Amino acid sequence: MQIHRYDVVIVGAGGAGMRAALESSTRARTAVLTKLYPTRSHTGAAQGGMCAALANVEEDNWEWHTFDTIKGGDYLVDQDAAEIMCKEAIDAVIDLEKMGLPFNRTPEGRIDQRRFGGHTRNHGEAAVRRACYAADRTGHMILQTLYQNCIKQDVEFFNEFYVLDLVMSEDGERTAGVVAYELATGEIHVFRAKSVVFATGGFGKVFKTTSNAHTLTGDGMGIIWRKGLPLEDMEFYQFHPTGLAGLGVLLTEGARGEGGILRNKDGERFMERYAPTIKDLAPRDMVARAMVQEVREGRGAGPEGDYVYLDLTHLPAEQIETKLPDITEFARTYLGVDPITELVPVFPTAHYAMGGIPTNIETEVLRDNDTVVPGLYAAGECACVSVHGANRLGTNSLLDINVFGRRAGIAAAEYAVGAELPDLPENSEAFVEGLVSGLRDSTGGERVGEIRKAMQETMDMNAQVYRTEATLKQALSDVQELQRRFRNVAIHDKGERYNTELLEAIELGFLLDLAEILVVGALERKESRGGHAREDYQARDDVNFMRHTMAYRHVSENGDATVRLDYKPVVVTRYQPMERKY
Amino acid sequence: MAATVPEQITRLQVTFKIARFIPETDEEPHYEEYTVEALPTDRVLTVLQKIKDEVDGTLTFRRSCAHGICGSDAMRINGRNRLACKTLIKDLNIKKPVVVEAIKGLPLEKDLVVDMEPFFQAYRDVMPFLISEGHDPTKERLQTIEDRAVFDDTTKCILCACCTTSCPVFWSDGQYFGPQAIVGAHRFIFDSRDAGTDVRLDILNSKEGVWRCRTTFNCTDACPRGIEVTKAIQEVKRALMFRRD
Numbered sequence: 001m002q003i004h005r006y007d008v009v010i011v012g013a014g015g016a017g018m019r020a021a022l023e024s025s026t027r028a029r030t031a032v033l034t035k036l037y038p039t040r041s042h043t044g045a046a047q048g049g050m051c052a053a054l055a056n057v058e059e060d061n062w063e064w065h066t067f068d069t070i071k072g073g074d075y076l077v078d079q080d081a082a083e084i085m086c087k088e089a090i091d092a093v094i095d096l097e098k099m100g101l102p103f104n105r106t107p108e109g110r111i112d113q114r115r116f117g118g119h120t121r122n123h124g125e126a127a128v129r130r131a132c133y134a135a136d137r138t139g140h141m142i143l144q145t146l147y148q149n150c151i152k153q154d155v156e157f158f159n160e161f162y163v164l165d166l167v168m169s170e171d172g173e174r175t176a177g178v179v180a181y182e183l184a185t186g187e188i189h190v191f192r193a194k195s196v197v198f199a200t201g202g203f204g205k206v207f208k209t210t211s212n213a214h215t216l217t218g219d220g221m222g223i224i225w226r227k228g229l230p231l232e233d234m235e236f237y238q239f240h241p242t243g244l245a246g247l248g249v250l251l252t253e254g255a256r257g258e259g260g261i262l263r264n265k266d267g268e269r270f271m272e273r274y275a276p277t278i279k280d281l282a283p284r285d286m287v288a289r290a291m292v293q294e295v296r297e298g299r300g301a302g303p304e305g306d307y308v309y310l311d312l313t314h315l316p317a318e319q320i321e322t323k324l325p326d327i328t329e330f331a332r333t334y335l336g337v338d339p340i341t342e343l344v345p346v347f348p349t350a351h352y353a354m355g356g357i358p359t360n361i362e363t364e365v366l367r368d369n370d371t372v373v374p375g376l377y378a379a380g381e382c383a384c385v386s387v388h389g390a391n392r393l394g395t396n397s398l399l400d401i402n403v404f405g406r407r408a409g410i411a412a413a414e415y416a417v418g419a420e421l422p423d424l425p426e427n428s429e430a431f432v433e434g435l436v437s438g439l440r441d442s443t444g445g446e447r448v449g450e451i452r453k454a455m456q457e458t459m460d461m462n463a464q465v466y467r468t469e470a471t472l473k474q475a476l477s478d479v480q481e482l483q484r485r486f487r488n489v490a491i492h493d494k495g496e497r498y499n500t501e502l503l504e505a506i507e508l509g510f511l512l513d514l515a516e517i518l519v520v521g522a523l524e525r526k527e528s529r530g531g532h533a534r535e536d537y538q539a540r541d542d543v544n545f546m547r548h549t550m551a552y553r554h555v556s557e558n559g560d561a562t563v564r565l566d567y568k569p570v571v572v573t574r575y576q577p578m579e580r581k582y
Numbered sequence: 583m584a585a586t587v588p589e590q591i592t593r594l595q596v597t598f599k600i601a602r603f604i605p606e607t608d609e610e611p612h613y614e615e616y617t618v619e620a621l622p623t624d625r626v627l628t629v630l631q632k633i634k635d636e637v638d639g640t641l642t643f644r645r646s647c648a649h650g651i652c653g654s655d656a657m658r659i660n661g662r663n664r665l666a667c668k669t670l671i672k673d674l675n676i677k678k679p680v681v682v683e684a685i686k687g688l689p690l691e692k693d694l695v696v697d698m699e700p701f702f703q704a705y706r707d708v709m710p711f712l713i714s715e716g717h718d719p720t721k722e723r724l725q726t727i728e729d730r731a732v733f734d735d736t737t738k739c740i741l742c743a744c745c746t747t748s749c750p751v752f753w754s755d756g757q758y759f760g761p762q763a764i765v766g767a768h769r770f771i772f773d774s775r776d777a778g779t780d781v782r783l784d785i786l787n788s789k790e791g792v793w794r795c796r797t798t799f800n801c802t803d804a805c806p807r808g809i810e811v812t813k814a815i816q817e818v819k820r821a822l823m824f825r826r827d
Contacts, residue, residue, distance in 0.1 A: 036646060036652075036654070037654075037698065037702070037741075039652070039653065039740070039741050040646045040647075040652040040653060040654050041652070042646070042647060042652070044647070044651055044652055044740070045647050045649070045651050045652070093722075094721065094722055097722045097723060098712075098714075098718055098719065098722075098723075099711075099712060100711060100712025100770070100773070100775070100776075102730060102733070102734070102737050102773070103730075104727075104730070105724075105725050105726065105727050105730050106727075107727065108724070109724035109725050109726050109727075110722060110724060111722055134737070135734075137651075137737075137738070140651060140738075140740070141737060144737075144739075148710050148711040148712070149711055151706050151710060151711055152709075152711040184691065213646040213647040213648065213652065214631075214645050214646055214647075214648060215645075215646045249649045250649075326651070329808075330649060330650075333650070333668060333670070334623070334649070334670075447635065447636075447639075448635065448639070449631075449634070449635025449636060450635070452635075453635075491639055492638060492639035492640050493639055493640040493642075495604065495605075495606050495640070495692075496606070497605050497606065497691070497692055498605075498642050498691055498692040498693075498695050499642075500642050500643075500644075501634070501639040501640065501642075
């Protein structure tokens with residue numbers, strides 16, 4: 001075992017982690033731990049853009065952006081956090097431009113902007129051009145630009161280090177560091193730190209059909225959970241409308257921002273019925289439900305009638321090739337369909353966790369509704385500030401990682417500068433050692449791949465776009481049965497070096513925890529709001545449910561862990577809830 | 583509700599012949615064959631994961647996004663550098679076993695995993711970041727659509743190493759920066775906002791630099807992002823020839 005000492009340890013090297021590192025590393029001695037290489041993170045898969053009210057191409061202001069974010073989130077957004085994000089968005093884009101990000105440009109040479117779902121002029125009048133973009137690889141360019149600037153600043157990375165535990169000080173009050181497993185050697189490392197930033201991304205791999213990477217297994221959220229800290233709003237999971245049918249590979253909403261249209265098997269532009277004003281550019285939750293509705297009512301396309309079409313054929317070929325080159329290639333490669341001349345089969349795909357590790361607007365992690373854990377920070381998809389509420393607007397994730405990643409880096413470093421390095425409790429590596437040896441020595445008969453597949457299938461079947469009490473109960477009992485089976489999971493690979501099978505097993509353990517929390521939260525939320533649609537409770541219920549879910553791990557006397565739910569009020573500043581129409 | 587693609591469900595038996603190397607026990611890589619069921623539309627990566635999940639959990643490879651954007655899963659598939667997630671079974675000749683090997687020219691660690699550090703070091707060595715002169719502007723810098731288009735191709739790079747590890751010069755000479763690093767430099771040399779051209783050109787003018795390139799086009803053929811790598815290298819050579827000293 002090796003022990004390292006830093007002021008700040010950042011866990012995760014996606015957009016949020018690297019944005020934090022750029023701030024933290026100039027102020028305090030910082031290490032970035034990532035289970036991948038930095039440029040492999042899923043920020044790179046984001047396509048369409050990053051919204052900010054630059055008003056480069058038409059009138060806009062950050063207050064409209066704030067309103068859209070709150071309404072898009074179906075009034076579960078903490079409004080103080082949304083105001084900060086939308087206000088700081090402008091500087092966040094300018095910062096990226098200064099760092100070298102190659103944005104698309106207007107004829108005047110300014111950063112170009114395009115339309116995106118749910119982003120409107122003057123509180124819903126019409127779609128507005130707010131998304132700054134670099135073709136349809138905006139996330140790729142953000143990730144590359146942040147990594148390039150980390151090279152410039154000589155940020156210290158530990159690549160392929162899997163953080164598997166958080167170390168708390170002896171009295172349990174504050175953070176003392178993290179424990180990591182080095183993929184190359186199998187060695188365990190303890191990183192002592194004054195402050196820790198979690199920027200570990202989402203957990204889309206609880207679902208079968210997902211736009212998420214294999215590696216998005218919710219490790220950070222899972223670690224926090226096992227430490228007895230709460231997770232917020234986990235039932236709110238976003239299904240992106242346009243995944244390639246059957247595959248889930250993402251096709252950006254920017255395709256509709258450029259003028260793309262969704263059509264059912266009759267060729268009808270069905271979104272006109274669901275969102276008469278902004279049609280195909282309605283928020284994702286509404287579009288995803290409309291697509292499922294079309295399929296259920298027999299208007300789905302294809303031999304099984306189980307998808308709809310994204311139609312770009314009316315757009316000039318040159319516009320498609322230059323503004324949407326990557327998704328054009330995805331459709332050609334994976335479905336053999338050419339978007340320039342053919343309709344592209346699409347269906348909703350699990351995409352983004354609105355919930356996560358609860359933080360305040362300073363990105364400090366909360367241990368309950370009010371109290372922070374000193375020295376512990378979270379940002380990006382793993383965190384819940386909450387700027388996305390019940391449904392995230394397109395582009396606001398790239399914005400979130402930049403605004404709150406930056407804030408987390410500054411806050412963690414400033415805290416570290418004024419703090420002592422906490423003593424390391426004895427045997428702080430014991431939990432991870434036990435986790436690793438338990439799996440390596442297991443003689444059980446269960447396989448990682450089988451359990452993961454069964455979990456993903458029940459989640460797709462029972463906890464997806466539409467949910468009912470019956471489907472959620474089925475999902476819960478399935479997941480709990482899989483958790484029991486997981487205790488007997490065994491691996492073939494007993495080696496020390498590059499034991500990816502061992503890590504897949506550990507990741508599956510996190511996923512099973514998170515699937516259960518998602519389903520329990522969804523069962524108890526007896527209303528429909530944003531990305532959580534209950535067929536048995538179709539209306540939004542502001543009286544009983546305009547509040548955040550706080551899930552806690554409750555361990556009973558016999559050692560069984562269950563999910564206990566509590567609630568936290570939504571921060572409302574200036575926008576009272578109203579009916580959500582588009 | 584899960585969607586399915588309309589496809590004549592033709593399940594195929596495919597055999598993968600994979601170069602295995604277990605560092606704890608093996609001196610040299612050896613080949614093992616696995617036969618599993620696959621769909622024509624399956625990615626090579628899907629089949630590898632299936633083998634790992636269902637047949638042999640020790641099979642080791644890197645992967646993440648699974649749709650060609652993260653750059654994790656570069657490997658040699660039937661002798662060509664490809665991303666496993668962008669190569670479909672239907673595009674391979676499956677009458678013979680599909681040969682899957684680690685990319686060449688980087689130290690082999692285990693099975694299909696190589697040490698990427700020398701590759702990333704070459705990238706870092708060309709100063710792949712925007713270098714500006716004077717004070718930072720308070721607003722966005724302006725850049726014309728035409729100026730932005732000049733370096734568009736090289737911004738697509740995902741650092742997968744398909745190009746560098748397909749280059750015969752890189753195989754035989756571990757000091758050569760390799761095509762990717764030159765692509766990484768090109769992206770900034772031709773960015774109108776950048777002021778670091780001279781220092782980067784000096785680096786690439788060194789004996790490990792662009793002049794090693796023998797224009798074999800392997801890199802361009804290998805690039806899963808369709809970057810015209812050889813053209814980018816030629817543009818850097820031209821910039822060196824025509825720069826004012």
